[in-house]
Amino acid sequence: MVFTGKVLIVGGTQGIGKAVAEALGQDAVVWSRRLGVDAADPDSLARAMQRDFGTAPPWGLVHSIGDFVEQPLLTTSAKDFKHLVESNLGSLLHTLQQVVPAMVRARRGRVVLFAAAGVERQRAMTRAPVYFAIKAAVVQMARSLAAEVAGSNVTVNVISPGLIAHEHSHLVSQQRLLPRVPVMRLGNVADVVRCVLWLLAEDAGYVTGDNFTIDGGMQI
Numbered sequence: 001m002v003f004t005g006k007v008l009i010v011g012g013t014q015g016i017g018k019a020v021a022e023a024l025g026q027d028a029v030v031w032s033r034r035l036g037v038d039a040a041d042p043d044s045l046a047r048a049m050q051r052d053f054g055t056a057p058p059w060g061l062v063h064s065i066g067d068f069v070e071q072p073l074l075t076t077s078a079k080d081f082k083h084l085v086e087s088n089l090g091s092l093l094h095t096l097q098q099v100v101p102a103m104v105r106a107r108r109g110r111v112v113l114f115a116a117a118g119v120e121r122q123r124a125m126t127r128a129p130v131y132f133a134i135k136a137a138v139v140q141m142a143r144s145l146a147a148e149v150a151g152s153n154v155t156v157n158v159i160s161p162g163l164i165a166h167e168h169s170h171l172v173s174q175q176r177l178l179p180r181v182p183v184m185r186l187g188n189v190a191d192v193v194r195c196v197l198w199l200l201a202e203d204a205g206y207v208t209g210d211n212f213t214i215d216g217g218m219q220i
């Protein structure tokens, strides 16, 4: 795996993002609220971008933010709806607008985003309909961006995890769904990290606009 610069992990202090940062070691730059960077605030992102990258953009961007609320559609509160949009979609748009133009100017870059397994299937997602609808929008947004920047050697791909257990994941709900996982185990962060690292690599430049499901076969 070869990079020609740093990889910025927005949301890299826990869960999947943290595991990616650990795998990258010295090549990782991590942003999150507990480190003073709020991706819901474009000004906060702009300050961090200036501080950490100046005019030279990162080689890679991993956006690993996206809160989950398990609630039926008709009882999802306006507050939860607003939060889900801001966490999953707002923080993503603000981050992309802050980082990707510099990649385009540099004519190189790799972007890896997170949706959720099943969002592209034509079926109901009754466990968390608002969350999954918003994640479907993430995939759509990623594909559009991939087309927008493809001529600049910047790739944009999505990973759609299934039930990935870690110390802050929704373990009760994940355990409840375990019988539906054909490989008969919950995923772990390492299952996802390998795919992220591959998509970040320089020689993955012919892979763009795609959505990779990592769910132990749940969508079969």
Ligand SMILES: NC(=O)c1ccc[n+]([C@@H]2O[C@H](COP(=O)([O-])OP(=O)(O)OC[C@H]3O[C@@H](n4cnc5c(N)ncnc54)[C@H](OP(=O)(O)O)[C@@H]3O)[C@@H](O)[C@H]2O)c1
Binding pocket: 010, 011, 012, 013, 014, 015, 016, 017, 031, 032, 033, 034, 035, 037, 038, 039, 040, 063, 064, 065, 066, 067, 068, 087, 091, 114, 115, 116, 117, 160, 161, 162, 163, 164, 165, 168, 169
């Ligand atoms: N784990 C799963 O099973 C699963 C399944 C399907 C999809 N996904 C998706 O995969 C991605 C990663 O999941 P995860 O479980 O690793 O997430 P997670 O445990 O919730 O971690 C989210 C990270 O984002 C940071 N963050 C949250 N809001 C932020 C903000 N406004 N600005 C900056 N940083 C922020 C958090 O740190 P701070 O609190 O310090 O900001 C934390 O480091 C998410 O998009 C999630 O929806 C996960």
